[in-house]
Amino acid sequence: MSHVTPNPAPALLLHDSQRRATVPFQPLDPAHIKVYYCGPTVYDLAHIGNLRAMLTADVLVRLLRTLYPRVTFVRNITDVDDKITARARANGEDIGALTQRTTAEFHQDLASLGVLPPDIEPRATHNIGEMQAMIARLIENGHAYAAQGHVLFSVGSFPSYGALSGRNPDELEAGARVEVAPYKKAPGDFVLWKPSDADQPGWDSPWGRGRPGWHIECSAMSHRYLGDSFDIHGGGSDLLFPHHENERAQSLCCFPHSQFANYWVHNAMLLVEGEKMSKSLGNFLTIRDVLAQAPAEALRLLLLGAHYRSTLNYTQAGLQEARKTLDRFYRALSSVSEVPAVPVPQTVLAALEDDLNTPKAIAELHVLANQAMGGDRDAAGALKAGGALLGLLQDDPAQWFRGDASAEEDAAIESLIAERLAAKKARDFAKADALRDQLQAQGIVLEDTKDGTNWRRA
Numbered sequence: 001m002s003h004v005t006p007n008p009a010p011a012l013l014l015h016d017s018q019r020r021a022t023v024p025f026q027p028l029d030p031a032h033i034k035v036y037y038c039g040p041t042v043y044d045l046a047h048i049g050n051l052r053a054m055l056t057a058d059v060l061v062r063l064l065r066t067l068y069p070r071v072t073f074v075r076n077i078t079d080v081d082d083k084i085t086a087r088a089r090a091n092g093e094d095i096g097a098l099t100q101r102t103t104a105e106f107h108q109d110l111a112s113l114g115v116l117p118p119d120i121e122p123r124a125t126h127n128i129g130e131m132q133a134m135i136a137r138l139i140e141n142g143h144a145y146a147a148q149g150h151v152l153f154s155v156g157s158f159p160s161y162g163a164l165s166g167r168n169p170d171e172l173e174a175g176a177r178v179e180v181a182p183y184k185k186a187p188g189d190f191v192l193w194k195p196s197d198a199d200q201p202g203w204d205s206p207w208g209r210g211r212p213g214w215h216i217e218c219s220a221m222s223h224r225y226l227g228d229s230f231d232i233h234g235g236g237s238d239l240l241f242p243h244h245e246n247e248r249a250q251s252l253c254c255f256p257h258s259q260f261a262n263y264w265v266h267n268a269m270l271l272v273e274g275e276k277m278s279k280s281l282g283n284f285l286t287i288r289d290v291l292a293q294a295p296a297e298a299l300r301l302l303l304l305g306a307h308y309r310s311t312l313n314y315t316q317a318g319l320q321e322a323r324k325t326l327d328r329f330y331r332a333l334s335s336v337s338e339v340p341a342v343p344v345p346q347t348v349l350a351a352l353e354d355d356l357n358t359p360k361a362i363a364e365l366h367v368l369a370n371q372a373m374g375g376d377r378d379a380a381g382a383l384k385a386g387g388a389l390l391g392l393l394q395d396d397p398a399q400w401f402r403g404d405a406s407a408e409e410d411a412a413i414e415s416l417i418a419e420r421l422a423a424k425k426a427r428d429f430a431k432a433d434a435l436r437d438q439l440q441a442q443g444i445v446l447e448d449t450k451d452g453t454n455w456r457r458a
C-alpha cells in the first residue's frame with residue numbers, strides 16, 4: 001500500500017502593516033506569488049538606508065522562491081521626478097543621461113551586494129499611458145477632478161482612506177502639513193497629474209501638457225505587471241504614509257472589486273552611529289562609501305543582523321564585528337575537506353519563515369559553524385546552504401581570506417610563496433625566513449600544511 005504525503009503548505013508568517021499583526025501568509029495563488037516593491041528615484045547614488053529595503057525584499061523573495069514554485073518580483077524605477085529635473089539642471093546634464101547613469105550605478109551597487117535583480121523593472125516614463133488611463137478612470141468614477149492643469153485625487157471620496165497607515169482623515173487635515181493650494185478642493189487631496197513648464201519634462205494629456213504625480217506610478221506599474229490584486233507590497237516604513245496610502249486609494253478606487261496588495265511589508269529605518277542619517281550631520285553613507293572599507297558580505301551581514309522591523313544602528317564597530325563573524329563562518333567552511341551540497345537546513349528556514357527572523361537565522365549559522373569546526377561535513381554543507389538563502393557565504397573561503405585585491409597583486413604574493421618554498425627545499429632557511437618576513441610586512445599570513453602553503457590577508 002502506498003500513500004503519498006502532499007507537501008505541507010509552507011508555514012510562512014508575515015507581519016502585515018494593514019492588519020497590524022503577524023499572520024500566516026496565504027497566497028492568492030500558491031502556484032504563482034506576486035510581489036511589488038517601490039524602487040529608487042534615480043538622481044544620486046543609493047545610500048545604506050535605501051539598501052535596507054532592497055535587502056529585506058531580497059531575503060523575502062529568496063525565501064518565497066524556496067517555498068513556492070513561481071514568484072514574480074516587480075521593482076520599479078522612478079525616472080521622472082522634480083528632484084531628478086533639479087539635479088540634471090545643477091549638473092548641466094541631460095535628464096535621460098542622469099537617470100541612465102544613476103540606474104546603472106544602482107544596479108552595480110546592488111549586484112555587488114548579491115541582491116538578485118527583479119523579474120520586471122518597469123520605468124515610470126515607459127508607463128505614462130497606463131497612468132493617464134488610470135487617472136481618466138478615477139475622474140469618471142468620481143474619485144478625482146481636474147483643476148488648473150492639475151488632476152487631484154479626492155480623499156473624501158474614499159471612506160477607507162487612512163486604513164493602511166492607521167491615520168484618520170480628519171486627523172490628517174488637522175495636522176495640516178499638507179500643501180494648501182488654490183486648485184485643491186480639500187487640503188488632503190493629492191496630485192495625480194501636474195502641469196509642466198516648457199523646460200520641464202512633460203507629456204500631452206487631456207488635462208494639458210504635464211507629468212504624473214509620484215504615487216500614481218506604482219499603482220499603474222503594479223497593475224500592468226501584477227494585475228488588480230497581488231500578494232505582497234513592500235518598502236521602507238517612510239513610504240507607508242502618504243505614498244502607500246495613496247497608492248492603495250488610487251488602485252482600489254480604479255478597480256473597486258480588487259484587493260490591490262494583500263499583505264504590506266515595511267522595514268524600519270536605519271541609524272548611523274545612533275543618529276538619523278543626513279547630509280547636514282555629515283554621516284550620510286552611500287553603499288560605495290561602505291564598500292570602500294569592508295567586503296560586501298560584511299555590510300550585508302550587518303544589515304541582516306537586526307530584524308527588519310527593528311531600527312538598525314549601523315556602526316563602524318558593527319561592520320568590523322560582521323567581518324569577524326564571516327571570518328569565522330569561512331574558517332568553518334574551510335575546516336572540512338569538501339563541503340557537500342545539501343538542502344537549506346530546517347533551522348534556518350524556520351527562522352526566516354517566522355516573519356523573516358534574520359538574527360535567529362544567523363544564530364543558527366553559528367550553531368552549524370561550531371559543528372563544522374568539529375569536523376562535521378554535513379554541518380558545513382548546511383552552513384553554506386543556509387548562508388546562500390541569506391545571500392551570504394558566496395565566496396570561496398580562500399578568496400574571502402585573500403580579500404579582493406587585484407589578480408596581479410595576488411600573483412606577486414603567490415610567486416614570493418613559491419620562491420620561499422624553493423628556498424626551503426634547497427634548505428636555504430635564512431632566505432625562506434626572510435621571504436616569510438617580507439610577506440608578513442605586507443600583511444600576508446602564511447599557513448603551512450601538508451598540501452602546501454595557504455595564505456590570507458591579516
Ligand SMILES: [Zn+2]
Pocket residue numbers: 037038039218243247
Ligand atoms: Zn511606490
